[in-house]
Amino acid sequence: MRCLFHGSNVEKYIRQIGLDQYLSGPYWSLVHRFSNNTQTHTIVDQSVEFRTESFTEFMRFQNLNHEQPVIKNLLCSIDSDDVFYDIGANVGTYTCFVAPKIDRGQIVSFEPEPHNAMRLQDNLDLNDFDSQIIRVALTDTNTTIDFALSGNETGEGEHAISLTDGEDTIKVEAARGDSIIDQRNLEVPTVLKIDVEGAELSTLRGFKKTIHEHARLVYVEVHPEKLPEFGGTVSEVRAFLEGAGFDVAEIPQKRSEVFLRASK
Template identity: 35%
Template sequence: MSLVDTVGDILWGTRAYDYGSRIFKSAVGAYTRIEPSETITVGDVSATFRPSSFVEWSNVHTRIWHERRVLEHLLADVRTDDVFFDIGANIGIYSCLVGRLLDGGAVVPFEPYPPNVRRLRVNLAANGLSPTIIERPLAATAGDATLSVHDTVGPGAQHATLGRGYHTSPIEARLDVESVTGDALVADGEIPGPTIVKIDVQGTEDDVLSGLERALGSDACRRVYVETHDNLDDIARRLGTMGFAVETIPVDRPGKDPTVVGHAKRGGHNATAS
């Protein structure tokens, strides 16, 4: 846990917390108006980010801290020629860190929320990366859909989803979107098939898995990381039926379900490492 988190926990619910929080957010907000260059290191991998708001700054710092064990596990598994699907890329934390390790491989970021897409491009460019961003949300089937945003209308929004049942917080924005399946994108040659996949889509993970089942079942794909949202058991069972051995990695965030990791058991390139 970071120092800011520790102090916040101690003061939570007090006037000092409310006052300090307002001062802290105002100071960070002023700082990010210059779009500072922030270098973040996880293990042996460093990436640069250029936050333009408090929400982005907080994502870069606290999210990396909260998900450090997941990131360390994933980064240690990356090969230079991997094709990494970052489904729910947000402003690019996973895409930028993984991209720094690739030589001959590719990052494929998926992010349907336009304010996030703009900041994702800035952060990718700051790390010398220029992949094609898929701006359509993945689902079980293609068609018209509604993307609901539950936390902030600005860049860095983490709670944008096609689902209806996961969030209890008010909807801040709605966007009409066209969903697509991952398998269709691969079959059409729009993107290469994945070797490693990360999914964080705020409750519709099973739908994404359904629409990507053929690609995940290929001999090339060896790992799937799924951030769960009140659906841990369902996702673990689903990955098991798709031919993956399952483990979980805890997330350093109170009340948050762990991330599920699927290791392919099939023979060949994607066999589970011993």
């Protein structure tokens, strides 16, 4: 049965005629059921294997084409001696694609949600890649916060700093980026990717010194609908980056979020 669905001509034909959009849940649940719990994806000649044991993980990588323009841009822009910070790393999509490109630099992945952080390590081990994983939420203050969970499956991508009562939360350490570099004696980043579900501006402010003085590339996934909940706007994110001396451009993608590329 497995070969009838996942990666088969049947699946490709269903995608080609657009029927997958209508079958959606039942179709993909069946495909996941008969999958082998891993997926391999190739972007810019970088092939990476990911564990997809949960349905959420499976769908995350089935929909990877939405993120391919950003990943491709990043892979074509990064140098072997860069220090790359993956902020909001989730299960390691960006970390794992970047890892083979960096041999003289370093990768640091920040993911505060425990299950995602563990799967990130699994995906690194699966591909024989290396990254330092830090389970801290990066913001503009050093404290302990309530971190709201969007679901209980590994791979959930909308966990965020809690702003309201009644949410399912866990306590996590939060820190300013500039502070944690000093506290943990980390190499300063030259390239950053930030995906923090609306807290983009506070994360950038926590890295103010680092971004002004050391970074040459910053990729920020901006969430226009969530930003106001954290007291920010898309224009303020742009203004922060431009004020730090970056040229800012938008990378087109097939989602409601805005992915900004800031370069010096």
